[in-house]
Amino acid sequence: MTDFTVMETLHIPADTKIVHLVLDGLGGLPRELDGKTELEAAATPNFDALAARSQLGLAVPVRPGVTPGSGPAHLGLFGYDPIRYEVGRGVLSALGIGFDLQPHDVAARGNFATVDEEGLITDRRAGRIPTEYGQKMVELLRGIQLPGVQVFVEVVKEYRFVLVVRPTAGQTLHGNIADTDPQKVGVPSLPARARDEASEATAELVNDWITAAREVLRDHAPANSLNLRGFAKDPDFPKFPDIFGLKAGAIATYPMYRGVAKLVGMEVLPVAGEAVEDEIETLREHWDEYDYFFFHVKKTDSAGEDGDFERKASVIAHVDEVVVPAILDLQPDVIVVTGDHSTPSALKSHSWHPVPTLLWSSYCRPDGVAEFGERACGRGSLGVFPASDELPLALGHALRLTKYGA
C-alpha cells in the first residue's frame, strides 16, 4: 500500500518524464483455439521489443479476486488504495457522464420507477424505459427549483439519471444520506434520511425535491416515480501533484476517466477526437508542460465487453503500431504499460484477473523476455503486486525520490 506520507516526504524535483499508458481492460483469458489471450494473440512487435528491455509483472487492481469498477481501478493506477480511498456512487455517476462536478456539490444516482395508486413500488426500473423517454422526464424535472441551491438533472441511460445539488448561498451541503430505494417492490420508497446531523439540512432539501419531482411525474407512468441512491460529494482526496510531486496531464476521451483524473488533481487535456491518433497529438502538443502523462485507451475494454476477442486483439495491435512508437519518439524517462483491470472477451465483463504490466526505464533491471503477455508477465520480476505500487516504482525509476533515512 502506498504510504502517502512517505511519498510526500521523499519526492524531489527532476527533469524526468513518466508516461503511464493504460489500455482499459487489457488483461484477458485464453481462447480455446490456440490457448492465447487477446494480448498474446495480438501482433505486438513494438511492445515485445520494449518488453525485452523492461521488467514485467501482474498488477492487482484492488484486492486478489476482486473485480473493480472503472473508478476504483483508476484510483489504484494513480497510487490510491481503492479500498481506503472510496468514491461515492453518485460522484462516479456524475463523472461518468462528464458532468463538471464542483467540490461542494452533492450528487446522487437516480432511477425512474413505477408505483401503484397507493404509492407502492411495482417496478424499480420503470419498465426499463428507453433513453429518449428518460430524457423527456429529466427535462420535466429541470423545472423544479429549490431555495439556496442550484439543481442539475442529467440523463444517464434508459431509466437512470444523475441528480446534483449545488450550494449558491455559501452554505455547506453534506452527502451522508441513505438511499430512498427499498430494493424491493410492493413497498413505498423510503425518505432521504440523513445519517448524521450535518446532513440533515441537505436531506430536507432533497426530500422537498423528491416530493416536487413525484408530483411532476405523477401522470407519466411507467416513469411515475423515482428513487435516489449513492448520495456523495467529491471526497477531497490528497491531490496527486502534492503526493508525488508531479505536474500531471490526463489524456482520455471518455468522461469517466477524465473525471477520475480531475478528482485527484490532474489537469485534463483537450483531445480533438476519439481516436488514439488524436490522443497522441495531444501528448505531443503538451509534452513540455507536464512531468507525468496518464494516457488512456478505451477501446480494448469496449471490445472485451462485447465479447469480441479478435477486435480486442486488433485494438491492442493498433496501439502497438501507432501509440508505442509515438511515445518512444518523445523519449520519456519511464514508461509503464498496463490496464486498469482485465476485461476478458470470454467473460464479456470486467474481471478480477491481475493485469499484465511492463515497466521500462534506463535504470530498470530488464527481465530479458521479448514478449508482452499474461504468461510472460506472470514470470516477471515485478511479481504480482498492488497496482497502487506503480506510481512509487515509476517515481523511483524517474530518480524523483530522495533517500529514506541515513
Add this chain to the structure above:
Amino acid sequence: MTDFTVMETLHIPADTKIVHLVLDGLGGLPRELDGKTELEAAATPNFDALAARSQLGLAVPVRPGVTPGSGPAHLGLFGYDPIRYEVGRGVLSALGIGFDLQPHDVAARGNFATVDEEGLITDRRAGRIPTEYGQKMVELLRGIQLPGVQVFVEVVKEYRFVLVVRPTAGQTLHGNIADTDPQKVGVPSLPARARDEASEATAELVNDWITAAREVLRDHAPANSLNLRGFAKDPDFPKFPDIFGLKAGAIATYPMYRGVAKLVGMEVLPVAGEAVEDEIETLREHWDEYDYFFFHVKKTDSAGEDGDFERKASVIAHVDEVVVPAILDLQPDVIVVTGDHSTPSALKSHSWHPVPTLLWSSYCRPDGVAEFGERACGRGSLGVFPASDELPLALGHALRLTKYGA
C-alpha cells in the same frame, strides 16, 4: 510486514543456528557490455552451488521505489518495518561514527556554518572546511559545560559533527526539538524550539550550548557559527532477542552497522581487523554462543558507491571464495544471503531496486536454479517480498516457531 506479537507468541527454543550474511549494497544493474549485473558477472561457484539447493527471491528494503539509507535498510533485515520503526537522524549519525550512545542521550547532527556581521547565514556548510579544520573546532567546543548534563562533540566529516547531551543528574531529556538550520542563506539561524512541553527543558539547555558555542567560534570564520538538526533519542524499540527468541551476535566492522545492531538489542562482537577473514574468525570463535549471526560485508557497497563495477564483482567473488565455505563448515541450519539495499555501480549510490536474496535450509523447497543473481532471483519462489519477512522465514526454517492456532 512482521507482526511482532505473532513472533513473540510463537517462538520456541531450539538448537538451530541462523546465519544472515549481508553483502552491503549487493543488488546492481547490468553493464552494457554483456547485460550482466555485478553479482551476475562475478565468479561465484559457491553461491551458485548453494543457490541450487535454496529458494531465491527479491527483497524490497522499505517500500517499492524507495531508496533506503543504511539504518532503515538494516532495520528491515532485522525484521522491523523501517517506516513504522523510524530512527532519528541524530541517532543514526552518532551510530555512524561509533559513538557509544546510551538510552537516555539526546543526539543531533551539527553543521558548521558561516555568518556575516549581522548573524545572517552566508554559507550553511562553512565553505566545506576540511575534516582537520572541523576537528579543531570540535575540540574548542568540548570546553563548553552545561549544568546537570555531560556534553559530547564528535567530528563526522568536513563541516559535519555530532552533538550528544547525556543526563547526569537523574533527569530525563527529550528530543522533540526543531532544527535550527533555516535551510537557506541570508537569514539568521532558528532557535532550538521544543515541539512538545516535555522537550522544553532540553531545548533550553541546547540553546545555552548554542549561544556558548557561537561565542567560541566567533573568530574562526568560515566556521564562525553552527546549526543543529535531527534531534533524537534511542527510539527504544522492542528488542530483537525478545521478539524472535534468538540470542543474536552481530559481526560488522563499520560503526553504523554495529550501532544499528546494538540499537535492536544484539550483542556486538569484537572483530580483530577490517577484512572478511577477521569477521570469519569472530564467527568461529563465538559460534557456540549465539543462535543468530548478523554477518556484514561492507566493501560491496563502497565499490558500488565508487562506480567500480569490477571491484564490486571481485568483492562478491572474494566473499564467495572465503566466507561461504567458512559458513558451510560451521554447519548452520539456515543461511540467508542478501543485501541491505542495492548499490548499482551504474548509479554510484544506494538505489530502490529490490535485493537478490537466497534462503537455504534442509527444510527449504529448492528452486533448483544453480545461479545466484538478480535475474535468477527475479524468477525465484520467494517472489518479490518485504525484507522484514526474512527473519520470520528464517525462524520457520530453523524450526523455531510453534503452530499458530489449533
